Amino acid sequence: MRDFSRDHRWLSINTTTVRKQGDLLAIIEACRRHGIRGLSPWRDQVAEVGLERAARAIRDGGFELSGYCRGGMFTGDASRRQEIIDDNRRAVDEAATLGAACLVLVVGGLPQFSRPGSSPSKDIGVAREMVAEQLGLLLEYARQAQVPLAIEPLHPMYAADRACVNTMRQALDLCDTLDPEGQGGIGVAVDVYHTWWDPELEEQIRRAGKSRLLAFHVCDWLVPTRDLLNDRGMMGDGVIDIPRIRGWVEAAGFAGYSEVEIFSHDWWKQPIDHVLSTCVERHRTSV
Amino acid sequence: MRDFSRDHRWLSINTTTVRKQGDLLAIIEACRRHGIRGLSPWRDQVAEVGLERAARAIRDGGFELSGYCRGGMFTGDASRRQEIIDDNRRAVDEAATLGAACLVLVVGGLPQFSRPGSSPSKDIGVAREMVAEQLGLLLEYARQAQVPLAIEPLHPMYAADRACVNTMRQALDLCDTLDPEGQGGIGVAVDVYHTWWDPELEEQIRRAGKSRLLAFHVCDWLVPTRDLLNDRGMMGDGVIDIPRIRGWVEAAGFAGYSEVEIFSHDWWKQPIDHVLSTCVERHRTSV
Numbered sequence: 001m002r003d004f005s006r007d008h009r010w011l012s013i014n015t016t017t018v019r020k021q022g023d024l025l026a027i028i029e030a031c032r033r034h035g036i037r038g039l040s041p042w043r044d045q046v047a048e049v050g051l052e053r054a055a056r057a058i059r060d061g062g063f064e065l066s067g068y069c070r071g072g073m074f075t076g077d078a079s080r081r082q083e084i085i086d087d088n089r090r091a092v093d094e095a096a097t098l099g100a101a102c103l104v105l106v107v108g109g110l111p112q113f114s115r116p117g118s119s120p121s122k123d124i125g126v127a128r129e130m131v132a133e134q135l136g137l138l139l140e141y142a143r144q145a146q147v148p149l150a151i152e153p154l155h156p157m158y159a160a161d162r163a164c165v166n167t168m169r170q171a172l173d174l175c176d177t178l179d180p181e182g183q184g185g186i187g188v189a190v191d192v193y194h195t196w197w198d199p200e201l202e203e204q205i206r207r208a209g210k211s212r213l214l215a216f217h218v219c220d221w222l223v224p225t226r227d228l229l230n231d232r233g234m235m236g237d238g239v240i241d242i243p244r245i246r247g248w249v250e251a252a253g254f255a256g257y258s259e260v261e262i263f264s265h266d267w268w269k270q271p272i273d274h275v276l277s278t279c280v281e282r283h284r285t286s287v
Numbered sequence: 288m289r290d291f292s293r294d295h296r297w298l299s300i301n302t303t304t305v306r307k308q309g310d311l312l313a314i315i316e317a318c319r320r321h322g323i324r325g326l327s328p329w330r331d332q333v334a335e336v337g338l339e340r341a342a343r344a345i346r347d348g349g350f351e352l353s354g355y356c357r358g359g360m361f362t363g364d365a366s367r368r369q370e371i372i373d374d375n376r377r378a379v380d381e382a383a384t385l386g387a388a389c390l391v392l393v394v395g396g397l398p399q400f401s402r403p404g405s406s407p408s409k410d411i412g413v414a415r416e417m418v419a420e421q422l423g424l425l426l427e428y429a430r431q432a433q434v435p436l437a438i439e440p441l442h443p444m445y446a447a448d449r450a451c452v453n454t455m456r457q458a459l460d461l462c463d464t465l466d467p468e469g470q471g472g473i474g475v476a477v478d479v480y481h482t483w484w485d486p487e488l489e490e491q492i493r494r495a496g497k498s499r500l501l502a503f504h505v506c507d508w509l510v511p512t513r514d515l516l517n518d519r520g521m522m523g524d525g526v527i528d529i530p531r532i533r534g535w536v537e538a539a540g541f542a543g544y545s546e547v548e549i550f551s552h553d554w555w556k557q558p559i560d561h562v563l564s565t566c567v568e569r570h571r572t573s574v
Contacts, residue, residue, distance in 0.1 A: 110526060113510060122528040128486065157444045159484035160510045160526045170486050197446035199415065199457050223400060223447050228512055239397060239447045241409040 001247045004258070004287055011283045012038025012066040014217065014261035015045050018275050020268035024049045027272070028057045034276045038257040040067040040215075043091060046098070055098050066257035067150060067189065067215045068100035074134035075108035075127045075164070076115030084115065088138050095147045101256065102150040102214040103142065104189050106163050107131045113161035127164045135186075136178050143185045150214035151175065152189040157228055168195060168204035175212055184211055190249060191217035191261065193232055196240045202248050210253025218242055218287055219262045230263045234278055236286030246287060258287050288534045291545070291574055298570045299325025299353035301504065301548035302332050305562050307555035311336045314559070315344045321563045325544040327354040327502075330378060333385070342385050353544035354437060354476065354502045355387035361421035362395035362414045362451070363402030371402065375425050382434045388543065389437040389501040390429065391476050393450050394418045400448035414451045422473075423465050430472045437476040437501035438462065444515055455482060455491035462499055471498055477536060478504035478548065480519055483527040489535050497540025505529055505574055506549045517550045521565055523573030533574060545574050 004010065013036055015027050022030070024045040031039060039058065046054045058065065071091035076084055095103040108114030108131065110121055121127070135149070142149050151171040154163035165171050171188045179186050188208055195201050205213070220238030225231050235242055246258065260279045267275055291297065300323055302314050309317070311332040318326060326345065333341045345352065358378035363371055382390040395401030395418065398408055408414070422436070429436050438458040441450035452458050458475045466473050475495055482488050492500070507525030512518050522529055533545065547566045554562055 122526050124484070124528075155444065156442060156484040157512070157515075160508060164484075166484055167486070197411070197443040197451075197453055199454070221447060225444070225515055228444075228515065239409050241411075 001250050002255075005284050008036065008280050008283050010038070010257050011036055011280060012040055012257035012259040013276065013279060014040040014069065014259050016042055016069070017260055017262045017267065017279070018272050019045060021272040021275070024054055025057055028061055028063070030272045030276055031063070032061050033273070034280055036276065036280070037063060038066045038259065039063045040065060040069060040100075040104075040259050040261070041098070042069045043094065046094065051094060051097060058098060064257070065098055065100040066259045067102050067104045068095040068098060070104045070106050071138070071149070072105040072163070073108040073114040075111045075130045077111055077118040080115045080118055084134055085137060088134070089141055092138070092142045092145050092147045096145045100147070102148040102187070102189070104150050104152050104215060105135075106152055106154060107135070107165045109159055109161045109164050124159065124164050131165060132174060132177065135174065139178055139186055148184070148214050149186045150189040151186070152191060153194055155194040167198055167200070168208065169200055172204060172208055172212065182211065187212035187214040189215035189217060190245075192240050192242055192245050193217070193219050193221060196221060196245065201245065205248045205252050208252060213249060213252055213254040215259060216246065216249050216254060216256065217259045217261045219260065227265070230265045232262045232264050234262060234267065235260070235282040242287050258283065288537050289542075292571050295323065295567050295570050297325070297544050298323055298567060299327055299544035299546040300563065300566060301327040301356065301546050303329050303356070304547055304549045304554065304566070305559050306332060308559040308562070311341055312344055315348055315350070317559045317563055318350070319348050320560070321567055323563065323567070324350060325353045325546065326350045327352060327356060327391075327546050327548070328385070329356045330381065333381065338381060338384060345385060351544070352385055352387040353546045354389050354391045355382040355385060357391045357393050358425070358436070359392040359450070360395040360401040361418045362398045363417075364398055364405040367402045367405055371421055372424060375421070376428055379425070379429045379432050379434045383432045387434070389435040389474070389476070391437050391439050391502060392422075393439055393441060394422070394452045396446055396448045396451050411446065411451050418452060419461060419464065422461065426465055426473055435471070435501050436473045438473070439476040439478060440481055442481040454485055454487070455495065456487055459491060459495055459499065469498065474499035474501040476502035476504060477532075479527050479529055479532050480504070480506050480508060483508060483532065488532065492535045492539050495539060500536060500539055500541040502546060503533065503536050503541060503543065504546045504548045506547065514552070517552050519549045519551050521549060521554065522547070522569040529574050545570065
């Protein structure tokens with residue numbers, strides 16, 4: 001397992017972590033001040049400053065992108081089918097322009113939440129079929145663009161409104177269905193917040209192996225958690241044994257960035273330099 | 288599948304659903320007014336009015352108990368070991384006195400939350416080992432008392448502080464380990480709130496079969512869910528396809544009560560007769 005205690009060479013900042021403190025260019029500049037080399041920006045943050053400007057700032061700053069957030073929301077009624085295809089192809093194109101290591105996919109929950117206006121449904125099984133079908137279509141396109149697709153299993157508490165893929169086993173089953181020969185271009189993003197509770201986590205990380213492990217996201221689970229969406233903790237402040245999970249991921253061959261992704265009303269209120277210096281410190285001590 | 292549309296013969300009320308509206312005797316009286324025959328009381332509610340008085344009121348009212356809530360919280364440090372054993376034996380004895388169909392078990396999360404004061408730990412694997420060990424001890428005692436133990440897998444969002452058994456697969460693996468010959472006395476409580484998201488739910492219900500399906504709990508998952516603990520919905524108000532899950536449970540041989548268990552700040556504010564009449568109506572239309 002790599003020693004993170006002496007530097008933060010493998011720290012990446014998911015830009016949602018400081019999204020309330022400034023636009024993407026301000027975030028890039030702040031990361032440069034803190035010697036951070038990895039980034040993972042969000043589509044809306046890129047769009048706000050313009051794709052070309054974002055790409056230039058990333059290139060000029062010498063950053064690598066551990067991922068691009070996010071594609072997906074594959075579930076919708078028939079009237080939204082083409083929109084879903086087009087939207088995801090654009091996400092792939094943007095990821096290619098930015099040189100991202102992968103496009104992170106949040107696959108969508110029930111159609112009425114993923115694509116508002118879709119006919120309401122309680123059939124999570126059908127939603128899962130939609131995901132498999134749309135993923136299959138996107139995979140061809142993404143392979144041509146040479147953008148690996150990273151399915152992110154989300155915590156089961158987001159099954160209704162954000163993602164009906166909720167375990168590593170389920171995500172890897174999808175990968176095996178869509179890529180039975182192991183040709184590649186599709187894998188998973190392992191986020192400790194979403195997966196730490198899973199009794200099969202170690203086994204499924206091993207099953208994924210180097211070829212399917214495309215991203216590793218960290219933050220912490222707070223007790224109590226006061227908000228389902230925006231009360232994630234800084235690494236070390238919660239109950240997740242992050243080094244143990246990183247050990248499993250690295251034992252399986254992953255050697256990329258440890259990407260900090262914290263949605264938190266508390267951290268969004270802090271000055272950007274305080275958040276980033278805390279990320280650097282905790283990367284060394286708690287990841 | 289049984290037709291629930293014409294009567295509520297198989298409706299049971301978990302008494303936490305109306306715990307803020309009155310004590311157990313008041314709840315029993317209210318259930319009688321609404322022609323409800325099944326109950327599932329909580330230990331603290333029983334203790335408040337006294338075990339003998341509670342038992343008499345239940346007997347005199349002609350109620351059946353679909354369960355007794357709850358044993359468990361098996362995780363603690365070494366200093367709490369005897370307390371855990373004694374506490375759970377008392378729960379078994381009370382369930383026997385009350386004639387409950389099973390003792391529902393919430394197994395505990397990390398020790399510092401299940402048994403406050405225990406040394407803090409982030410090792411959910413060790414917590415799971417503690418659960419298996421304590422469950423094994425309790426099973427012998429409960430078999431002699433003829434009280435079946437129902438492991439309730441809780442939603443993964445409670446893994447840290449309430450239960451580190453979070454899927455049906457995991458609960459049934461535990462049952463198979465502790466009762467390899469299928470002698471019985473141990474099984475699961477399936478609560479749609481905790482399990483609806485699980486891609487393996489149908490398969491694991493089938494695996495459980497009649498002998499391991501000891502209880503069936505209903506409520507609904509609201510979007511948005513504003514509180515991790517106390518924002519459960521009335522059946523029909525959320526996104527869970529409850530009749531489909533009841534169909535699976537009954538196809539596997541379950542023929543007992545459908546127990547309404549709603550933790551909700553909203554419903555706790557309503558008059559008890561309104562809550563119970565709504566439970567009766569939704570039992571007919573949405574379960």
